[in-house]
Amino acid sequence: MEHQLSTNEKSLKMNNPEKILEDSRKEIDRVDNELIDLIHKRTSLGNDIVTAKIALNMDIYDEKRENIIHEKTIKIANEKILNDDTKNSIIQIMNILTSLSKTEQKKIINKK
Template sequence: MTNLEEVRAEIKMIDFEIIDLIHKRIDLAEKVLDAKKKDVMKITDTSQNHVVLDRAIDAATEKNLDTGSIKDIFEILIKMSIERQHELSGEGNLP
């Protein structure tokens, strides 16, 4: 295996790890929804979304990553979580 193939194999493994972590994160939407129902909260929690984005941007800054791209990624993750919560509550359009 060439050096490039080795690096690509490592990237492939990391990609699978990222997918697994996204899956775990989205699975937590059910617990989040249950807590929001208990506290009589709306699914979309704008203030918490800002907390998550700020935390991600701060972590990206510490790692010298492109904060704009990290913000985009986390906005997608937040959207996925909100969509899953709507789906679980019976309000979603997903199958």
């Protein structure tokens, strides 16, 4: 749970930029850790997916599914009222994640 700062803590922080920097960097480290875990988790799912695709005689690349992911990403970004720059960056990140998944799936096929 996020810690809610009291008014007293907030005014203390305002006068202490070193503390703001230190705390913000600690929080960024925590977020980065979570992101790395989530990226690893998403990429690892490629293992099961490629096994299923081989059994179903499907290609790794699925344009229809990638379009759904693209539309879903835009919908979520709009709901969260993100600005266009942030929205476009998130779309790029999602493209990187699907590419990563495809690369991993190809590696698994080549090992089989």
